[in-house]
Amino acid sequence: xxxxxxxxxxxxxxxxxxxxxxxxxxAYAVITMIPLVWxxxxxxxxxxxxxxxxxxxxxQPTLEGYCNLFTTRTRQTSEYIASLGTPTSTCDxxxxxxxMVIAGPSNYWPRFKNxxxxxxxxxxxxxxxxxxxxxxxxRFRVPLADDLLFFILSTRMMPPIAVAIPIYLMxxxxxxxxxxxxxxxxxxxxxxxxxxxxxxxFIDEIPREYEEAAMIDGYTRMQAFFKxxxxxxxxxxxxxxxxxxIFAWNEYAFAVLxxxxxxxxxxxxxxxxxxxxxxxxxAVAAATTIFLVPILVFTILLRKQLLRGxxxxxxxx
Amino acid sequence: xxxxxxxxxxxxxxxxxxxxxxxxxxxxxxxxxxRIRGISDRTMAWLFITPAIVLLLAxxxxxxxxxxxxxxxxxxxxxxxxxxxxxxxxxxxRVLSDPNIWQAMQTTAHFVFWTIFLQTLxxxxxxxxxxxxxxxxxxxxxxxxxxxxxSPAVVGNFWRFLYQPQIGLFNYIVSFLTGIPPSSFEMLGxxxxxxxxxxxxxxxxxxxxxxxxxxxxxxxIPDYIYEAAEVDRASLWRQFWSITLPMALPFIMLAVLFRxxxxxxxxxxxxxxxxxxxxxxxxxxxxxLKREAFESWRTGRASAFAxxxxxxxxxxxxxxxxxxxxxxxx
Numbered sequence: 001x002x003x004x005x006x007x008x009x010x011x012x013x014x015x016x017x018x019x020x021x022x023x024x025x026x027a028y029a030v031i032t033m034i035p036l037v038w039x040x041x042x043x044x045x046x047x048x049x050x051x052x053x054x055x056x057x058x059x060q061p062t063l064e065g066y067c068n069l070f071t072t073r074t075r076q077t078s079e080y081i082a083s084l085g086t087p088t089s090t091c092d093x094x095x096x097x098x099x100m101v102i103a104g105p106s107n108y109w110p111r112f113k114n115x116x117x118x119x120x121x122x123x124x125x126x127x128x129x130x131x132x133x134x135x136x137x138x139r140f141r142v143p144l145a146d147d148l149l150f151f152i153l154s155t156r157m158m159p160p161i162a163v164a165i166p167i168y169l170m171x172x173x174x175x176x177x178x179x180x181x182x183x184x185x186x187x188x189x190x191x192x193x194x195x196x197x198x199x200x201x202f203i204d205e206i207p208r209e210y211e212e213a214a215m216i217d218g219y220t221r222m223q224a225f226f227k228x229x230x231x232x233x234x235x236x237x238x239x240x241x242x243x244x245x246i247f248a249w250n251e252y253a254f255a256v257l258x259x260x261x262x263x264x265x266x267x268x269x270x271x272x273x274x275x276x277x278x279x280x281x282x283a284v285a286a287a288t289t290i291f292l293v294p295i296l297v298f299t300i301l302l303r304k305q306l307l308r309g310x311x312x313x314x315x316x317x
Numbered sequence: 318x319x320x321x322x323x324x325x326x327x328x329x330x331x332x333x334x335x336x337x338x339x340x341x342x343x344x345x346x347x348x349x350x351x352r353i354r355g356i357s358d359r360t361m362a363w364l365f366i367t368p369a370i371v372l373l374l375a376x377x378x379x380x381x382x383x384x385x386x387x388x389x390x391x392x393x394x395x396x397x398x399x400x401x402x403x404x405x406x407x408x409x410x411r412v413l414s415d416p417n418i419w420q421a422m423q424t425t426a427h428f429v430f431w432t433i434f435l436q437t438l439x440x441x442x443x444x445x446x447x448x449x450x451x452x453x454x455x456x457x458x459x460x461x462x463x464x465x466x467x468s469p470a471v472v473g474n475f476w477r478f479l480y481q482p483q484i485g486l487f488n489y490i491v492s493f494l495t496g497i498p499p500s501s502f503e504m505l506g507x508x509x510x511x512x513x514x515x516x517x518x519x520x521x522x523x524x525x526x527x528x529x530x531x532x533x534x535x536x537x538i539p540d541y542i543y544e545a546a547e548v549d550r551a552s553l554w555r556q557f558w559s560i561t562l563p564m565a566l567p568f569i570m571l572a573v574l575f576r577x578x579x580x581x582x583x584x585x586x587x588x589x590x591x592x593x594x595x596x597x598x599x600x601x602x603x604x605x606l607k608r609e610a611f612e613s614w615r616t617g618r619a620s621a622f623a624x625x626x627x628x629x630x631x632x633x634x635x636x637x638x639x640x641x642x643x644x645x646x647x
Contacts, residue, residue, distance in 0.1 A: 136365030162623030166380030189376035252470030
């Protein structure tokens with residue numbers, strides 16, 4: 001580094017090293033996005049285009065994948081199809097051009113709704129219970145607090161299949177197998193450990209003088225908690241909620257073992273989407289795209305809190 | 318582990334006697350102090366903590382104890398009415414002497430070792446480059462972070478398409494770059510390549526995770542240390558080995574811990590990508606456990622295996638955390 005270059009600060013990297021760093025990082029970012037871009041592109045391909053060799057980068061975009069994702073179809077004779085009236089939608093039209101007619105809606109939308117219900121339900125419960133417990137651990141002298149907190153964390157170390165065996169038996173006894181309630185309770189239990197750890201960190205950062213001042217003014221502990229602490233902890237609670245939501249949204253192991261129909265979520269359903277002769281890749285890609293978009297939005301919203309969330313609050317910026 | 322605050326309400330107020338509030342509290346007579354606390358702190362504390370603990374006891378601890386109990390029996394979940402026999406430790410001894418299970422442990426170890434090695438290497442390098450603070454580094458960091466937030470199952474399922482020998486993008490790119498015909502190798506169908514197929518996907522997904530933690534480590538190093546090194550005319554190479562790496566080490570170790578635990582439990586991505594195949598070349602511990610419990614329905618034996626896995630993760634993590642704390646204190 002020349003002395004002129006480093007005049008303002010000796011640790012500022014030189015322009016050349018910055019340029020090299022930028023090009024390597026950007027190259028990595030572009031390569032890492034290829035599979036995701038490919039998913040997105042495949043969702044707009046027709047089935048023959050999706051399995052052509054060499055893989056097609058330029059293609060005629062179509063909504064066939066999305067049509068196939070949301071419908072079930074049956075093969076019919078061309079005479080029968082000709083006897084039908086004019087197609088009522090573009091989906092109708094593409095389906096008929098493949099000598100098929102739409103028989104009804106597919107299971108994707110019910111599965112997607114299950115995912116929404118279970119993810120939001122369990123997040124709400126986990127964050128509520130987690131906030132209370134985190135406040136308790138942060139502000140009161142709890143006997144064996146360190147042990148309890150470590151015990152809460154250690155429940156995350158169990159392989160999901162190991163937990164699933166007894167849960168499976170317990171739910172069978174209680175009639176909770178394949179119910180949304182069962183899945184909500186299970187995901188709540190898994191997420192509560194994350195919620196307690198993250199929220200305790202956030203609440204620790206709120207000066208306790210605020211509540212004490214409120215209590216001197218005549219608030220009870222509960223009023224102080226709801227009117228002083230909760231508003232201060234909003235950012236932390238929101239970040240924690242998004243982390244819980246992402247976990248419940250993405251979870252597969254419990255979902256595939258404990259649900260089979262009624263309460264099945266989208267992740268175990270998507271791999272089972274098949275067309276004629278194997279997986280219907282444009283439909284799978286369409287399902288994947290729809291499923292991933294909410295998470296992309298959340299990642300952008302969360303980017304400042306991400307580090308804290310993924311390390312259980314062990315690393316704070 | 319963060320230290321729990323030992324001080325009570327009142328002492329904490331007195332501790333901050335420099336503040337106006339502190340002075341006010343000191344001036345507050347005792348009866349008022351007890352009145353504002355309302356119910357005793359102990360009752361209050363339990364009121365806040367109990368709901369979460371009850372849920373964890375019901376959904377985590379009770380089933381775990383049940384699993385421990387089942388591991389000493391010959392219970393089979395597909396025959397719930399068969400007579401239950403106490404078989405003592407035989408489930409444990411069978412699990413520990415089963416060559417298939419040792420094979421699965423070996424596969425898991427291979428997977429965990431290589432994913433952690435690659436992710437740490439690439440993740441740390443990326444973090445080091447991003448820390449050069451070039452223009453737009455915040456944007457590109459966010460782009461790089463995307464894969465780790467996605468569902469491993471859903472993405473793993475799609476990678477199966479990318480790995481298709483003739484039509485898949487992965488084989489096409491490899492053949493484009495190297496000239497090997499794209500249908501001459503099968504990432505998922507070959508005994509040699511399939512362990513690497515799952516390592517590639519895991520590395521793609523989780524390198525950003527390691528990168529993010531390493532970046533926090535690099536940013537925690539104060540500038541004045543580098544300034545002092547510049548004054549001493551230490552070379553960049555020397556600065557890296559004597560300042561950057563040792564000071565970022567606790568963060569790297571933390572990332573390795575989290576990735577190690579997660580990959581030891583790995584189930585979803587591998588299940589959808591290879592299902593443990595071909596044969597059992599990618600059958601990691603969780604997949605073996607799933608087959609024992611939900612395909613062979615040997616619930617007792619699977620429970621024994623589950624307990625062994627849990628104790629192994631828990632024990633290794635504890636030893637590792639001790640080492641981590643030692644590094645931190647240096």
